[in-house]
Amino acid sequence: MSSSTTNDTPAPRPHQGRRAVISREDLMAAALKLVGPHRSVSTLSLREVAREAGIAPNSFYRHFRDVDELAVTLINQAGSALRQIIGEARTRATSERSVVRSSVEAFMEQLRADQKYLHLLLREGTVGSDAFKQAVETQLGFFEEELCQDLIRLAALKHTGIYQPQLVARAITRLVFTMGAMAMDMPEEKHPALVDQVETMVRMIILGTQSMAQADSSL
Amino acid sequence: MSSSTTNDTPAPRPHQGRRAVISREDLMAAALKLVGPHRSVSTLSLREVAREAGIAPNSFYRHFRDVDELAVTLINQAGSALRQIIGEARTRATSERSVVRSSVEAFMEQLRADQKYLHLLLREGTVGSDAFKQAVETQLGFFEEELCQDLIRLAALKHTGIYQPQLVARAITRLVFTMGAMAMDMPEEKHPALVDQVETMVRMIILGTQSMAQADSSL
DNA sequence: CGCGATAATATACATTTGTATATATAACTG
């Protein structure tokens, strides 16, 4: 487990022979165009993606072994992109209160701006092939890990205890993602209220773990 | 919104004409046999279900308009069945501690015993048609509602405050279901550890809402 | 230029799907 995104781009060779008129990225973009609130990646057909990209069906095989492989690549890409954005939002904020708020806000904002891209992580982790599900799980694991470190850091900084930070990170991550998935089916004007709700939920968890830490240390 | 399960069984008419050799329930059972960790209801084909049930493809139309309608019925059935089980577990327990524990345990036990049935509520709420998603959302809403009443009742009983019980109920419900979905891809021997984790998560949320209620009342 | 290599396409085929149409079967009604 060295890097987040498996670097499966086979390096642009000094192309002997016909130059590629289409790239893996083009196919991934085409696939992204097709997914949405009513369409999941796991239901995309090879021909459909090829059609959208404007190539012959068989040309697909030059770039991916099947649609599943494309989907996994897409998931990894979406995961690292989102993690970078959330990470930036987190470092901008300093106090605990604003860390929670700005992280959740950044998440939801990204949701609003780029629904297609987040779909993969939010909704499709539960259906599809094993490789598919595991890719989503891996990305969520990265989120948990980063959040966990942040929680520990913040607890030390503010001298508040934290009970089982790993568990806390997992609960928060899953909750935020689940609520994000809900938001995607709601009209945008309801998003602010939902951000508030999610923030409160997260704060409850944090308060809870702090209470448990106190109880634990006073034994 | 009067009842939880939409009663779409058209009442066994005094069947004039040929007696039905197959029922809606048979078709639903056949569909259930086909779903699993690697197969989602939304990908079931009409012919596939008909084949499993041992009828001609066209006979399907006598019972459901399409596979989506069958899926929605299945979801409703799964929802009310699970709610009943959890409800029984809840009434058996009295103290707050055991309410949390036994509810989570009942949920996970049901998960272990009858994976097929829970799949619908756990994993398929995010993909599929609108009717599909809304059916799952409705069932989850019922869970939230019942849990909310329980939380209020318990808070009054134990004289602990509760801040925004509706939000608490939603957070707990979503979290438990999400973790349940995770469990379905894990070997069974890891389930006990997961039950402990989920229980801790729930307890954190409850502790958190109690803290917030105290802070709120001391203004 | 010609030659080899790579990328893309064309054509084809067997499957599977949803559904339309027509027909057979069984049960109740008179």
Place this chain on the structure above:
DNA sequence: CAGTTATATATACAAATGTATATTATCGCG
């Protein structure tokens, strides 16, 4: 016993899908 009606099947068809095979196009290199 007809007759009516709900139920199930048979056959058929167009559309779509994944992929195998063969062909064409385009580039770099000698």
